[in-house]
Amino acid sequence: MNIKRIVIVLILTISFSLSATAQSKTSKVTFQVDGVCKMCKARIEKAAVLTKGVKYATWNVRTSELYCVFNNKKTDLKKIKQAIADVGHDTNTIKAKDEVYDNIDDCCKYRTLKKH
Numbered sequence: 001m002n003i004k005r006i007v008i009v010l011i012l013t014i015s016f017s018l019s020a021t022a023q024s025k026t027s028k029v030t031f032q033v034d035g036v037c038k039m040c041k042a043r044i045e046k047a048a049v050l051t052k053g054v055k056y057a058t059w060n061v062r063t064s065e066l067y068c069v070f071n072n073k074k075t076d077l078k079k080i081k082q083a084i085a086d087v088g089h090d091t092n093t094i095k096a097k098d099e100v101y102d103n104i105d106d107c108c109k110y111r112t113l114k115k116h
Contacts (some may be wrong), residue, residue, distance in 0.1 A: 004076040026055070027072045030065050030080070034110045037061065043104070047087040051080050 013042060033044050041059045044066060048057035053074025059066045081091040088096045088104040090111075101111065 001047060025071055025073045026069060027077075028067070028069050029051065029077060031077070032064055032066045032092050033059060033066045033084055034064060034070055035108065036110050037107055039109070040089065040108050043087050043108075047083045047089075048053050048080055051075055051083045054080060059087055099105070 035041065035044055038061065041061055042051075043058045045057050047060075048054050048066060048068055051070075053071040054068060056069040057066060057072065070080065078094070078107060081094045085094040085096040086100065088100045088108070090096050090101075101109075
C-alpha cells in the first residue's frame with residue numbers, strides 16, 4: 001500500500017512539473033511608441049532589444065506600433081517601456097523625461113508634431 005502511494009505521489013509530482021514547464025515563458029506584445037522617422041525606429045528598437053530578456057523588437061514608422069517578443073521570466077512590459085522612455089520616446093504609460101526628449105535630433109521631435 002505504501003508503494004502505491006509513493007508511485008501516485010511521484011506521478012502527480014512529475015505531472016505538475018511538466019505542466020509548469022510547458023507554460024510559455026515568451027510574451028508577444030504590440031504597443032504604441034511615439035516617434036516619426038527611421039532614426040526614431042533605430043533608437044526605439046535598440047532600446048527595446050538591449051533590455052535583458054527581449055528577443056525581438058520592430059517598430060512600424062507608419063503606425064507607431066512596437067511589436068516585441070520577450071522572456072517574461074527575465075523582464076516585463078514596464079521595464080521595456082522604461083528603456084524606451086530613457087532614450088527619449090513616450091509610450092502610453094511612460095513618458096520620456098523632458099531633458100532626454102530635448103536631446104534627441106530635431107527631426108525626431110514628435111511632441112511638436114502633436115500640437116499642430
